[in-house]
Amino acid sequence: MKTIRLIAFILTIIAGMAYPIFKIIRIEYPAQEPVVYRFRSGAVDPYDPFRGRYVTLRPLPDRIPDDGAIYPYNARLYASIGNDSDGLATVQKLSTVQPENGDFIIVKYRNKRVDWENRENADKNKKYHFFNLPFSRYYLNEKLAPEAEKAVADVTRADTSDCILKVKVYDDGHAIIDELEIKGIPLLEYLKNRRK
Amino acid sequence: MSRKNYKFMEWLLNELPVLREKSVLEQEASERLDVYYRKQLAEAPSPQKYLSGVLSAFGALLIGLGLVLLVAFNWDMLPKIWRLGIAFLPLLAAAGFGIFTIAKDKDHRWREASAVISMAGVVTLTSLVSQIYHLDGTLESFMRLILLVTLPLLYIFRSYAYAIMYCIGIFFLARSDNQWLNFAYFMVPLPFLIWNLRPGTSNYQSAFARWLMLPLSLFLIILMKKQSDAIFGLAAFSAMFYSGGMFFRERGVSGLRNPWLFGGWLGITLLLLFGWGARSGISDSYFVTVVVGVSLLISIVFACIPRNVEKISGVIAMVLFMVCAATISEKQLISWFCHGILLALGTANIIQGVRRRRIISFNAGMLQVALLAYVRFFSDDFDLFWRAIGFMTIGVAFVVANIILSRKIRNYNEEEVSK
Numbered sequence: 001m002k003t004i005r006l007i008a009f010i011l012t013i014i015a016g017m018a019y020p021i022f023k024i025i026r027i028e029y030p031a032q033e034p035v036v037y038r039f040r041s042g043a044v045d046p047y048d049p050f051r052g053r054y055v056t057l058r059p060l061p062d063r064i065p066d067d068g069a070i071y072p073y074n075a076r077l078y079a080s081i082g083n084d085s086d087g088l089a090t091v092q093k094l095s096t097v098q099p100e101n102g103d104f105i106i107v108k109y110r111n112k113r114v115d116w117e118n119r120e121n122a123d124k125n126k127k128y129h130f131f132n133l134p135f136s137r138y139y140l141n142e143k144l145a146p147e148a149e150k151a152v153a154d155v156t157r158a159d160t161s162d163c164i165l166k167v168k169v170y171d172d173g174h175a176i177i178d179e180l181e182i183k184g185i186p187l188l189e190y191l192k193n194r195r196k
Numbered sequence: 197m198s199r200k201n202y203k204f205m206e207w208l209l210n211e212l213p214v215l216r217e218k219s220v221l222e223q224e225a226s227e228r229l230d231v232y233y234r235k236q237l238a239e240a241p242s243p244q245k246y247l248s249g250v251l252s253a254f255g256a257l258l259i260g261l262g263l264v265l266l267v268a269f270n271w272d273m274l275p276k277i278w279r280l281g282i283a284f285l286p287l288l289a290a291a292g293f294g295i296f297t298i299a300k301d302k303d304h305r306w307r308e309a310s311a312v313i314s315m316a317g318v319v320t321l322t323s324l325v326s327q328i329y330h331l332d333g334t335l336e337s338f339m340r341l342i343l344l345v346t347l348p349l350l351y352i353f354r355s356y357a358y359a360i361m362y363c364i365g366i367f368f369l370a371r372s373d374n375q376w377l378n379f380a381y382f383m384v385p386l387p388f389l390i391w392n393l394r395p396g397t398s399n400y401q402s403a404f405a406r407w408l409m410l411p412l413s414l415f416l417i418i419l420m421k422k423q424s425d426a427i428f429g430l431a432a433f434s435a436m437f438y439s440g441g442m443f444f445r446e447r448g449v450s451g452l453r454n455p456w457l458f459g460g461w462l463g464i465t466l467l468l469l470f471g472w473g474a475r476s477g478i479s480d481s482y483f484v485t486v487v488v489g490v491s492l493l494i495s496i497v498f499a500c501i502p503r504n505v506e507k508i509s510g511v512i513a514m515v516l517f518m519v520c521a522a523t524i525s526e527k528q529l530i531s532w533f534c535h536g537i538l539l540a541l542g543t544a545n546i547i548q549g550v551r552r553r554r555i556i557s558f559n560a561g562m563l564q565v566a567l568l569a570y571v572r573f574f575s576d577d578f579d580l581f582w583r584a585i586g587f588m589t590i591g592v593a594f595v596v597a598n599i600i601l602s603r604k605i606r607n608y609n610e611e612e613v614s615k
Contacts, residue, residue, distance in 0.1 A: 010291070012348040016321065139326075139327040
C-alpha cells in the first residue's frame with residue numbers, strides 16, 4: 001500500500017510539472033523559429049491573486065471589417081497576420097480552418113457590430129468582426145505596475161503606435177509577448193529613465 | 197455499527213458509583229461496566245489529535261500562501277533562467293517532504309502538511325511560468341488545471357485541508373458552460389467524503405464530511421444556470437439533506453455536527469414560502485434531470501432506512517413542490533398549493549413533536565406555521581397596528597405551546613421514573 005501511495009504521489013508531482021515543462025519547451029525550443037510582430041497597444045493595471053500584478057494590454061487591431069461570415073461567440077479562429085507600411089502588425093482575415101500559407105494567430109471571436117468607440121463618427125452601416133488576441137497580460141513587479149500603467153496611459157492617450165508589443169508568433173498559431181516597448185524603449189528601461 | 201458517544205460514556209462512568217450506592221447495579225456488573233467503558237474511552241480519538249492536525253494544516257497553508265505571494269511579487273530583476281529554476285524549487289521541496297511522509301508512514305499532521313505544501317508547489321510553479329512568459333489565460337482555466345493535477349493528493353494523503361481547498365477552488369469553475377465536465381470535478385472528491393460518513397469513523401471526520409457536502413451541492417445548483425432549473429436542484433438537495441439529517445439524528449448526531457438537518461429544513465421552508473415564484477414548467481436539461489433524479493433517489497433511501505414519517509414528509513413535500521412548479525403556471529394557484537404543503541408539513545412536525553415529546557420538532561413545525569402566517573397575512577395590506585398584534589399573538593402562542601409541551605414531557609418523564 002505504501003509503495004502504491006509513493007508511486008501515485010510521484011506521478012502527481014510529475015503531472016504538476018508536466019504543463020509548465022511543456023510550455024517552457026514549446027516556447028524555448030520551437031520546431032521553427034517564431035516570427036516577431038509588433039502590435040499597437042493600450043493598457044490598464046489589474047491584479048491576479050496567484051500570479052501577481054500585471055498590465056492588461058489591449059493589443060490592436062482587435063477587429064476586421066465584416067466580410068459576411070458568421071462565427072459563434074467564443075469560437076476559436078485563425079487570424080492571418082501581416083505587416084503594414086509602418087511595420088506594425090495587421091490582421092488580414094479570419095478563418096475557421098488553419099491557413100496553409102503565412103503566419104497566423106489563434107484568436108477568440110467576440111462579436112460582429114458597429115464600431116461605437118468612435119461615437120461621433122461611427123458609421124452605422126459598417127460592421128466589424130471583433131476578436132481577442134491571445135496576449136493581453138504583461139506581468140510586472142507590483143511596485144512597478146502602477147507606474148507602468150500610468151506611463152502607458154500617458155503615452156497611448158496621444159498615440160497608440162507609441163506603445164508597441166513585440167510578440168513572438170509560432171508556426172502552430174500560438175503567440176507570446178516578447179517585450180513591451182514605449183516610444184521604442186523596453187518598458188523597464190523606459191521606467192528607469194523616467195525616474196531619473 | 198452505531199456511532200460511539202464518548203460524552204455519554206464519561207457521564208455513565210460518573211454515575212456508576214451512584215447506581216451502586218442506590219443498589220441499582222450490583223458491584224460485579226458495575227465493575228465490568230467500569231472496565232469496559234474506561235477501555236473504550238482510552239481508545240477514543242482525542243480532540244487534541246484533531247486540533248493538532250488542523251493547526252499543522254493551517255501552518256502548511258500559511259507557508260503555501262507565503263509562497264504564492266512571494267511569486268506574485270515578480271522577481272523581474274533576476275535573469276529568466278534563474279527565475280525558471282527557482283519556480284521548480286517549492287514543488288521539488290514539497291515532493292521530498294511528501295515522499296518522507298509516505299515512506300516513514302507519518303501521522304495525519306504530516307499528511308495534511310504534505311498535501312497542502314504539494315498543492316502550493318504546483319500553484320507556484322504554474323504561476324511562475326505563466327508570469328515569466330506573460331501567458332494569457334483566465335483564473336477559471338488556471339484553477340481547472342491546478343485542481344485536476346493535484347486531486348490525487350486528496351486520496352494519497354487523505355487530507356481534509358486539501359478537501360476544503362478543493363471545495364473552495366471548484367467555485368472558480370462555475371462560470372464555465374461545460375456542465376458535465378464540472379460535474380466530473382464535483383464527483384471526484386465525493387468517494388472521500390462518503391467514506392468519511394460510514395459508521396465507525398470519528399465524529400469529527402463525519403461532521404467534516406457533512407459540512408463539506410453543503411458547498412459541493414451548492415456548486416451543482418449553480419451549474420444549473422437557469423433559475424427555474426436551480427429551484428428544482430435546490431428542492432431535491434433540500435429533500436436529500438433533510439432526510440439525511442434525520443437519518444444521522446436517529447444515530448445520535450445533532451447540533452453543529454449535523455448541519456444537513458437544519459440546512460434541509462431551511463431549504464424546504466424557504467422554497468415552499470417563496471420558491472414557487474420561479475416556476476417555469478418541466479426542465480429540458482438532461483443534466484438537471486440526472487442531478488435531481490439521483491438526489492431524490494438518495495432522499496428516498498435515507499427516508500426508508502428505517503422508515504419514519506418525519507423523514508418521508510420532507511421528501512414528499514419537495515416532490516409535491518416540484519410537481520406544482522412543473523405543472524401549474526397560474527401564480528395565485530401555485531402559491532396556495534405551496535403554502536398548503538408548508539402548512540401540512542408544519543402541522544405534521546408539531547404533531548410529531550407532541551407525540552414523540554421532541555421539543556425541536558415541535559418548534560420547527562411552529563416556526564414553519566408562523567412564517568407562513570406572516571408571509572400570507574402580514575403583507576403591506578395590513579397596517580402597523582395589526583402587524584404588531586399579529587407578531588405578539590404568534591409570540592405568545594410560541595411561548596405558551598412550549599410551556600405546555602415542556603410540562604407534558606416533564607410529567608411523562610416523572611411517570612416513567614415512578615413506574
